[in-house]
Amino acid sequence: MGGDFGPHAILPASLFALERHPYLTILLIGEIEQLESLLAARRVTDSVRSRLKILPSGQSVSMDDKPSSAIRHRQDSSMSLAVKAVAENQADACVSAGNTGALMAFGRLVLRMLPGIDRPAIIASVPTLSGHCYMLDLGANVDCSAEHLLQFAIMSSVMVEAVDNNAGPTVGLLNVGEEAIKGNEQVRLANKLLCEQPGLNYIGYVEGNDVFAGKADIVVCDGFVGNVTLKSSEGLARLISNRVRQSFSRTLYRRCLALLARPVLKEMQAQMDPSRLNGATLLGLQGIVMKSHGSADQKCFGYALDRAIAEVLQNVPDKISERLSGYLPSVGD
């Protein structure tokens, strides 16, 4: 029920995912009448219909609900039931376009953290000159200690290794300069911890411009910096996209050019579309929870579904848990 379009994006995205993945089953949780009526309006094959289950839910979590209030008052929301379905092994992953804070809170409460991990982190991929990299935390934790940044690095290394089949992904720590004296205290301390951590392919500090240059496979930072970086990039992409449209509509000649160049321009706009890499993982939970952008349309929500499927196939939380017992001496104490 979450996001700007709710079932209007999520239902068709689910049907399309079921067509693409013949072994996939989707459990749609939400207002049953709305889901049934949206479904009735669509032509669906028997194979797809047989793998789509609908589960009714109570009042939804709104975008304005505080996480604490969602936990108290929205226990039968679609979001809460979806996370519970993962905890009770009815589902292998939960995908939601709803309130991030509430999703995180339900994740921590219902699924719990992996042993050795204090806090979940939001990780997503961003485009780079050479392909893509991953960045975390994107907003789950506004204040992070050096130890948290270390945990983020370890978890994400395992995840990227599994999902991208990239053995020993490079990890960079986001800072304002490459010199060791720069940066604030947490970052300098985290740098020390990361250098000492065996089994990590840590490459040191990276700066803001290195993120999109693809200098590291994984960029680690606190949730405040990560969130601002991600959102400002979305804003800049929108600005540039807008300027391109203006440039190509200033004169009649240019409008004709724009017509001729339409496929190129569409391709460019698509590449600038930040939703293309939709799907942020709530890393560190004992289960897979995927957050879709709230503004995700059908196509965009589909990307988040695909990411969740990839993590299920790679069994990401189990792999992290396994590696954590080797990495973190305190695990299991």
Next chain:
Amino acid sequence: MGGDFGPHAILPASLFALERHPYLTILLIGEIEQLESLLAARRVTDSVRSRLKILPSGQSVSMDDKPSSAIRHRQDSSMSLAVKAVAENQADACVSAGNTGALMAFGRLVLRMLPGIDRPAIIASVPTLSGHCYMLDLGANVDCSAEHLLQFAIMSSVMVEAVDNNAGPTVGLLNVGEEAIKGNEQVRLANKLLCEQPGLNYIGYVEGNDVFAGKADIVVCDGFVGNVTLKSSEGLARLISNRVRQSFSRTLYRRCLALLARPVLKEMQAQMDPSRLNGATLLGLQGIVMKSHGSADQKCFGYALDRAIAEVLQNVPDKISERLSGYLPSVGD
């Protein structure tokens, strides 16, 4: 002598600025032989030559010099002498493309802070959907208290009011969400101080995407977040610019289109060029110090010169000082 191109960019930019501004005088400080030989290779009118003075300097500050070491060992560098020229009223402003940390250190040591201001902040303009806005701090202070953020807001309001002739510019505080409960402790406390501060046109929290949307005339944040945001934006602009080139060179048809659309594409590339808004002010000093991007070429360095001239004409430090005595009760105590 600073920046990637040194006098090769700075000398021609200076000559061009002297041509554009008939009342301008420029004091070029650097290696005298290099400057004289570069100058000899150019055709310069008598009017321009009469307003260009050259002052010899000792060994330059390198990009790797630590600020503390620059202050100890580079007292006769071009950077140090340029800042001293402002302190001794030989110049109205100093413009440098050199080491930011060292420039800041010389500024604090030689020019000193404005009364009531604890730390300098780096402020620069960034493009927005509606024109441009200003963002600070862009890297002078990696840790900022709420009081520092308040001082940044006050200083920048006065500066923007003067330079842009914008009475009561809107001020936003950068945060991860618009809800008051979000953000870290300093930001929440700064929000409180900003709300209580008379004479500020404070509009509350803004998010990363609001920066380029132009939601506020001034975006206040700590130097870590500001630096990462600015540099990651430069990285993204470069990425998009690169993708545009690739898109337009994939097939013969597209390469022909690119030829036809050359003026539009050049215009777009220019708009995506982050150097276009070159020139960051070191705000809070008792004098005007302008930092040019290290990678600035001739044209780009010229923008920084123009910004410095605008601040001189508007007498920005004096105006800030004047307003501070009204804003900050502790001033003059």
